[in-house]
Amino acid sequence: MGLMSFPATIVQADRDSEIVAQAGSLRHCFQVVEGCVRVFWLLENGRRQITDFLFAGDLLGLDAIPDNALGAEAVTPVTLRRIPQAVVETRASTDLRFARELRAYGAAQIRAAHARCVLLGRKTASERVAAFLLEMAQRLGGYGKSGMYLPMSRTDIADYLGLTTETVCRTLTDLRQRGAIRIERARITILDLPALERTGAEYVH
């Protein structure tokens, strides 16, 4: 993403601290340099839906999301590049190549969100967890013998998949007992990829 060339302020965020997009009247967007961020919505009575996890390179706040309801927090200590919305807007209004990149990015976001709707609306707990592991392996480079380190808690995973912590645990245990994965705390190794893919049941048409 051509966001690299933007003048940006480097900011840090502690574990579990909020990432504020609105500083005074100035809106910002961010690019994750290092660490993991969760983007979420809250409902009354404490229900939470995580709509995305962000890792190095990922973007936040490009879409002019209205302030209410949406939140972003550091899952781990995070380093971010912060860029004023207005700067991005200006660039988008002059640089056609960049504008196109932005549109492509938006389209990818929409596609991902729709895939998540399918997952949340129509998949079972096992399918959700399997799909999650596959997504994370994809994004974190977690195929391979050494597995991947998942920075987020089981609760985070549950709130991402529309489940409870307990169900996530049980499902992981089940996958382990079937020999599909190895679990060492936050490190998960995929042992039987085809089995996971069979369970993660992606779209058909």
Added chain:
Amino acid sequence: MGLMSFPATIVQADRDSEIVAQAGSLRHCFQVVEGCVRVFWLLENGRRQITDFLFAGDLLGLDAIPDNALGAEAVTPVTLRRIPQAVVETRASTDLRFARELRAYGAAQIRAAHARCVLLGRKTASERVAAFLLEMAQRLGGYGKSGMYLPMSRTDIADYLGLTTETVCRTLTDLRQRGAIRIERARITILDLPALERTGAEYVH
């Protein structure tokens, strides 16, 4: 949306027929002129998730969605304006105002998709149905004494809300018995808006 000014082919689609975005090597996007369209994903074994209903004025296929998995069908007989993707692309690459509109549209789509994730991941059946009725009332102008005509079947509604037909029915019946709505087949009238809004429980932060 500035799509009105585009040269477009008017096409019709029968009830339940597919709307094909890919004619040969030419991709198209559409604007609904009249009728209702469902956009959906299929999973193996017949599970279906409807990601959106489209009504007059709404757009389809602007985002360069990869052909697989996604489908669009006419819920009612539909009239559409069909525009080649390439034309839109070209226009976006020259007309900055239009490009901006496109981005705003994309941002709105993302926001809507995220709201749907919250609904599918964290809301109860009653909350989903109430939210659905409010959304439809909003989009169809269905507040008011005469209510609104819902063109889609209960099965469609269920597949939109991640429920079963039966649950949708029961929940509607329940809302009726509480005096929140009146049901006459496909026509639904909101009698107690505050009650619905209380149930539909929107985001809090």
Added chain:
DNA sequence: CGTGGGGTTGAATTGTGTCAATCAACGTGG
């Protein structure tokens, strides 16, 4: 006036949530 496809209702089942107990890992301070 049948016939058929949605819609509605009922009864039984089950996947997932809830509540609760235990465990494992880790940081802290004595």
Added chain:
DNA sequence: CCACGTTGATTGACACAATTCAACCCCACG
């Protein structure tokens, strides 16, 4: 360096919301 407290992960027992299976209804349509 070790008891302790804290926090997240795991497991078990039970409850319940929503699904499944089934029957019936009702209207539209040939």
